[in-house]
Each structure stands twice: as C-alpha cells, then as structure tokens.
Amino acid sequence: MSENEQKPRSEIADLVPGQLKKTIVMVGMMGAGKTAVGRALAARLNVPFLDSDHEIESAANLTIPEIFARDGEPFFRQKERQVINRLLEKERGVLSTGGGAFLSEENRRIITSGGVSVWLQADLQVLWNRVKHRDTRPLLRTENPYATLRSLYDARVPLYALADLQVVSDGRASIETMVDRVLQSLRARPDVLEWK
Ligand SMILES: Nc1ncnc2c1ncn2[C@@H]1O[C@H](COP(=O)(O)OP(=O)(O)OP(=O)(O)O)[C@@H](O)[C@H]1O
Ligand SMILES: O=C(O)C1=C[C@@H](O)[C@@H](O)[C@H](O)C1
Numbered sequence: 001m002s003e004n005e006q007k008p009r010s011e012i013a014d015l016v017p018g019q020l021k022k023t024i025v026m027v028g029m030m031g032a033g034k035t036a037v038g039r040a041l042a043a044r045l046n047v048p049f050l051d052s053d054h055e056i057e058s059a060a061n062l063t064i065p066e067i068f069a070r071d072g073e074p075f076f077r078q079k080e081r082q083v084i085n086r087l088l089e090k091e092r093g094v095l096s097t098g099g100g101a102f103l104s105e106e107n108r109r110i111i112t113s114g115g116v117s118v119w120l121q122a123d124l125q126v127l128w129n130r131v132k133h134r135d136t137r138p139l140l141r142t143e144n145p146y147a148t149l150r151s152l153y154d155a156r157v158p159l160y161a162l163a164d165l166q167v168v169s170d171g172r173a174s175i176e177t178m179v180d181r182v183l184q185s186l187r188a189r190p191d192v193l194e195w196k
C-alpha cells in the first residue's frame, strides 16, 4: 500500500469519536452502500442503526418488491416519508435511507433539520456492479436494467448533491474504509460529532 493510501487511516486513528449530537443520515443511489456503511458506522460509533427500507418492510411484513407490486410506488413513498419522520424523532444514531428518499423536497427538509445528510457518491459502473446480481430493487425490473439505472443516476445526482456532506465510494474502498471516510468528513462538523 502506498504512503498516500495509508494517510487517511492514520489521521483518523489518532482521533476518537465522542458524543453524537445529530443523527447521521446516509443518502445516495441504490448500491451506494447506505445500508452496509451505515450499519458499520453505527457500530464504530456505538450508536443505534436504523434503515428506512427495513423499517417499512417489517411494519408491512412484506418485502419492498411486494409493497411496490401490491400498493404501488406512491404508497411506498408515503410510508417512507412517515418512517423517516418517525426515525428522526427517535434517539440519535445512524439512519440509512432508501435510494429515492432524498429526492423529495419534504424529506430533504426533514432530514436537514433533524440530522446531517451524507451522500455516498459512487459512479454508475460501481453501482451497477453492486446491484446487477440482485432482484430486490423493483425499479430495476425493466427490460434494460442498466439503462434504467443510468437514467435514474442522471436524474438524481443533482439532488443528492444537495446533501450536507459528500463521501466518495470508488469501488475499491472497503466498507470499513468508507466508515473512515465518513468520519473524516465529519471532522468539519463538530456540531454533529464531538472528538476526544
Ligand atoms: N465499500 C464497499 N465495499 C464492498 N461492498 C460494498 C461496499 N459498499 C456496499 N457494498 C455492497 O454492495 C451491496 C449494496 O450495498 P447496500 O445494500 O449497502 O446499498 P444501499 O445504498 O443500501 O442500496 P439501497 O438503496 O438499494 O438500499 C451490498 O452487497 C454491500 O455489501
Ligand atoms: O432508489 C430507489 O428509489 C429505491 C431504493 C431502495 O433503497 C428502495 O427504497 C426501493 O427499492 C427504491
């Protein structure tokens, strides 16, 4: 490993994250790693982890594809808004949202007032490599899922860019390295996370 690759890790290793003052809200495309990185970040900070997709599924006792098929996307979006509202009112922690959550102006307002948003920014090829083998994302159940992902990506990137913080997921960084990167970006935000 080169010296440059090691540097961010050693910088963060000197710092011990202290008290979390605001909920960290992971946003970004499907496959960006919101669930995987959010869960690992919560474990590192020893704070609760919540995932809005998971909360919706367990409340309905149905999978997301089943909810889309039975009740339609507008119903899912309504549940998503309610769940995000509720989770942000709960104790502080890490909240991973669904890929479409940050597109709604109302959700952006709720997230920005109740927490700090972190966009996990991955390019289209990285996202495709992570989602292509799985059938759990109803929006990609089209004739050409890659083209669908590309058009969602093009339409959504300008909205994700409104997040408070951006962290690059380049396809080589492990989940733990992504946690380091998120913590690194939070060094600029002592109103969110104290450092010892
Ligand atoms: N940095 C990473 N290194 C290796 N694998 C990763 C990384 N980030 C995510 N993954 C893997 O990519 C897949 C998709 O990640 P994940 O489910 O966390 O995405 P998501 O952003 O939560 O997507 P969705 O919006 O559909 O919920 C998972 O199998 C996850 O383990
Ligand atoms: O990008 C999206 O719109 C979605 C992403 C997933 O997290 C789920 O919330 C659902 O599959 C929709």
Ligand SMILES: [Mg+2]
Residues within 6 Å of the ligand: 034, 035, 036, 051, 053, 096, 097, 098
């Ligand atoms: Mg997820």
